Amino acid sequence: MAALHFEFVSPESVLFSGDVDQVDLPGAEGDLGILPGHAPMVTALRPGIVTIFRDSRRDPVVVIGGFAEVGPTGLTVLADRAVARGDFDMATLAAEIKDAEEDVADSRDDHARDKLARHLDQLKSLQAALAQ
Numbered sequence: 001m002a003a004l005h006f007e008f009v010s011p012e013s014v015l016f017s018g019d020v021d022q023v024d025l026p027g028a029e030g031d032l033g034i035l036p037g038h039a040p041m042v043t044a045l046r047p048g049i050v051t052i053f054r055d056s057r058r059d060p061v062v063v064i065g066g067f068a069e070v071g072p073t074g075l076t077v078l079a080d081r082a083v084a085r086g087d088f089d090m091a092t093l094a095a096e097i098k099d100a101e102e103d104v105a106d107s108r109d110d111h112a113r114d115k116l117a118r119h120l121d122q123l124k125s126l127q128a129a130l131a132q
Helices: 092-105 109-130
Strands: 004-009 012-022 022-027 029-032 042-043 046-053 055-062 067-072 074-079 080-086
Touching: 004 022, 004 046, 012 046, 022 042, 022 074, 029 067, 046 109, 092 109
Parallel strands: 004 074
Antiparallel strands: 004 012, 022 029, 022 046, 042 067, 046 055, 055 080, 067 074
8 A cells, every 4th residue: 555644743743754554533524534645635623533554553642623634745734732642631631621611601602602612512522532
């Protein structure tokens, strides 16, 4: 199988740069599997798990938002925040969920409350996925 060049960066560092077999992404509109030769596209990422497939291994990384771009040179993920699954702190996520619940309850603007509620749902979905 041809390789897919993958660049995975966050504001803190370059998390990965190299060739992979496949990358699964938590796209804003649904999950995506990116293989070599994928059509060009750009998508927002929701909180979830990016899975990197290479050398018969699966490396899960938790992301909290960002963007992904597939182009002629491969896939680039710009994560707002990313942490290896094994290093992810569930207590931090629980605190973020609590804060988001308070933000939803305190919001007086319908549009803002809807946006906050969507983010809260995404965080809860991530929590459920990580609990498995």
